[in-house]
Amino acid sequence: MRKCFKCSQKAQVYLPQHRLSLCKDHYLQWFDNRVEKTIKEFKMFKKEDKILVAVSGGKDSLSLWKALTNLGYQADGFYINLGIGEYSEKSEKLATAFSEKIGRPLYKISLKQEIMPIPEIKKHDSRPTCSVCGTVKRYYMNKFAKDNGYKIIATGHNLDDEAAVLFSNTLNWSVEYLKRQYPVLPEEDGFIRKVKPLCKISEKESAMYAILSGIEYIEEECPFSEGATSIDYKIFLSQLEEKSPGTKLRFYSEFLRKMYPILQKSEEKPQLRPCKICGEPSINEICSVCSLKLKLKKQEEKA
Amino acid sequence: MRKCFKCSQKAQVYLPQHRLSLCKDHYLQWFDNRVEKTIKEFKMFKKEDKILVAVSGGKDSLSLWKALTNLGYQADGFYINLGIGEYSEKSEKLATAFSEKIGRPLYKISLKQEIMPIPEIKKHDSRPTCSVCGTVKRYYMNKFAKDNGYKIIATGHNLDDEAAVLFSNTLNWSVEYLKRQYPVLPEEDGFIRKVKPLCKISEKESAMYAILSGIEYIEEECPFSEGATSIDYKIFLSQLEEKSPGTKLRFYSEFLRKMYPILQKSEEKPQLRPCKICGEPSINEICSVCSLKLKLKKQEEKA
Ligand SMILES: [Zn+2]
Ligand SMILES: [Zn+2]
Ligand SMILES: [Zn+2]
Ligand SMILES: [Zn+2]
Numbered sequence: 001m002r003k004c005f006k007c008s009q010k011a012q013v014y015l016p017q018h019r020l021s022l023c024k025d026h027y028l029q030w031f032d033n034r035v036e037k038t039i040k041e042f043k044m045f046k047k048e049d050k051i052l053v054a055v056s057g058g059k060d061s062l063s064l065w066k067a068l069t070n071l072g073y074q075a076d077g078f079y080i081n082l083g084i085g086e087y088s089e090k091s092e093k094l095a096t097a098f099s100e101k102i103g104r105p106l107y108k109i110s111l112k113q114e115i116m117p118i119p120e121i122k123k124h125d126s127r128p129t130c131s132v133c134g135t136v137k138r139y140y141m142n143k144f145a146k147d148n149g150y151k152i153i154a155t156g157h158n159l160d161d162e163a164a165v166l167f168s169n170t171l172n173w174s175v176e177y178l179k180r181q182y183p184v185l186p187e188e189d190g191f192i193r194k195v196k197p198l199c200k201i202s203e204k205e206s207a208m209y210a211i212l213s214g215i216e217y218i219e220e221e222c223p224f225s226e227g228a229t230s231i232d233y234k235i236f237l238s239q240l241e242e243k244s245p246g247t248k249l250r251f252y253s254e255f256l257r258k259m260y261p262i263l264q265k266s267e268e269k270p271q272l273r274p275c276k277i278c279g280e281p282s283i284n285e286i287c288s289v290c291s292l293k294l295k296l297k298k299q300e301e302k303a
Numbered sequence: 304m305r306k307c308f309k310c311s312q313k314a315q316v317y318l319p320q321h322r323l324s325l326c327k328d329h330y331l332q333w334f335d336n337r338v339e340k341t342i343k344e345f346k347m348f349k350k351e352d353k354i355l356v357a358v359s360g361g362k363d364s365l366s367l368w369k370a371l372t373n374l375g376y377q378a379d380g381f382y383i384n385l386g387i388g389e390y391s392e393k394s395e396k397l398a399t400a401f402s403e404k405i406g407r408p409l410y411k412i413s414l415k416q417e418i419m420p421i422p423e424i425k426k427h428d429s430r431p432t433c434s435v436c437g438t439v440k441r442y443y444m445n446k447f448a449k450d451n452g453y454k455i456i457a458t459g460h461n462l463d464d465e466a467a468v469l470f471s472n473t474l475n476w477s478v479e480y481l482k483r484q485y486p487v488l489p490e491e492d493g494f495i496r497k498v499k500p501l502c503k504i505s506e507k508e509s510a511m512y513a514i515l516s517g518i519e520y521i522e523e524e525c526p527f528s529e530g531a532t533s534i535d536y537k538i539f540l541s542q543l544e545e546k547s548p549g550t551k552l553r554f555y556s557e558f559l560r561k562m563y564p565i566l567q568k569s570e571e572k573p574q575l576r577p578c579k580i581c582g583e584p585s586i587n588e589i590c591s592v593c594s595l596k597l598k599l600k601k602q603e604e605k606a
Contacts, residue, residue, distance in 0.1 A: 173554075
């Protein structure tokens with residue numbers, strides 16, 4: 001029987017990459033501490049900052065919201081109903097219930113009201129759904145945060161997410177993307193500061209935290225995420241991890257420690273400017289959400 | 304039936320990452336051309352240069368020697384008998400036979416005479432065998448080349464070898480190693496110029512070339528290479544390659560094209576100086592082969 005490293009009672013969790021066995025209470029404590037350490041390591045935010053958490057209703061965003069609240073941060077939730085049938089209904093219900101449970105407000109918008117539901121957009125836009133979805137979320141979340149005095153947006157991206165993106169960008173050596181792969185994107189050009197406090201927490205660790213804390217979360221993945229290549233990379237990295245525990249964490253943290261600073265010194269970033277239509281930051285004259293809206297409108301007029 | 308892209312006869316070889324089908328003759332031609340292109344791309348050497356090929360008796364080194372000879376380069380062979388029982392006997396015989404077949408000299412040395420056979424060294428040295436072996440080969444080859452007027456050492460490292468090393472160094476973000484990962488190491492600090500003309504040729508392609516050219520090569524791997532972690536990475540990369548042909552080549556060439564130049568700009572390299580005992584280039588006062596010899600001598604005296 002494995003014993004908790006802290007209290008010697010029966011361990012409920014074993015973390016191979018840290019060679020650490022912990023009981024339930026000490027695991028929850030470990031998790032909160034690890035989040036706090038990550039926040040400090042990357043100087044993400046302070047106790048007095050107003051934080052807006054991107055809440056999807058999944059384990060990562062709810063665990064993050066819970067940990068931030070436990071740690072005494074002022075974290076409110078922001079939820080976008082993407083209009084993806086039952087998946088969206090269920091996730092909205094769970095996110096709302098959780099917000100009531102921890103006594104923090106959850107702000108909600110509906111994509112159906114703002115543009116149209118994702119399944120409708122998908123009919124008119126040939127890009128992968130995840131990419132459209134990401135664009136839309138980023139846009140409305142940023143706008144809401146600015147309009148309501150939030151200085152920071154926190155998202156639930158975990159180590160598996162970040163390592164998979166890093167892996168994909170490394171296989172192609174996409175230098176421009178690698179340069180931006182950091183758990184903090186500073187406020188600039190009309191974008192609110194964005195942080196990823198779970199970047200050193202694995203998917204398993206975050207699921208374990210949600211389960212042991214009694215958080216009810218949506219277990220289904222978004223039905224449109226199926227077949228995304230990032231899932232292949234996650235599987236590959238998990239194979240490496242299994243052979244040699246700690247590989248994923250080392251790959252990600254050593255990148256941040258050794259390669260990221262080198263990349264920062266090379267050349268400059270693309271310049272952003274306000275969108276001609278809505279004023280939000282954009283690489284082109286018209287931002288990607290306004291372009292999407294224009295495109296959808298044109299197609300409607302034709303029909 | 305697949306047809307040869309060049310002559311429309313029945314294809315014998317299909318190269319998925321290049322989406323190319325070729326008959327035997329056109330495959331051999333394609334291979335020679337690809338080697339020539341790589342030599343030119345990295346400005347490895349010219350027709351008038353005297354080249355020493357590191358010959359192990361395996362498919363890569365013999366295919367390389369053959370291709371260089373076909374292309375009209377002056378390439379002679381250098382073979383080190385490592386004293387690994389039957390493996391060494393057989394590989395020396397095959398290397399010698401091949402040298403006679405193509406009418407180019409093969410120079411040989413025996414580790415047993417220079418220090419002691421690898422299996423003996425292994426008893427006294429705790430490092431992985433491949434690392435000792437690499438040190439020893441590099442040392443004697445460099446020394447021989449200098450003493451005999453060769454300006455260039457060519458080794459048979461193929462794309463799979465290079466991609467696996469790159470992958471391993473990338474997983475750890477070993478910046479100092481990544482900086483030196485290039486198919487040409489220029490002459491400097493007492494080291495002869497070293498080149499890898501097969502760096503864009505996969506292991507399969509090189510085996511195919513050897514077989515279709517009728518080269519007799521040693522198929523067994525060195526018995527000490529078993530369990531080397533580089534083999535795990537090769538398997539892993541092959542899985543990625545199978546899912547998406549061209550991944551390996553893209554990973555390696557995009558590194559060279561996009562990341563290598565960035566790494567060159569950052570900081571300086573470790574300084575080399577002549578070994579106090581033998582005068583060969585070394586990071587420490589005494590080079591690694593002389594240190595090995597000293598260590599072996601001490602252990603002998605004790606015994
Ligand atoms: Zn405990
Ligand atoms: Zn806009
Ligand atoms: Zn042909
Ligand atoms: Zn020496």
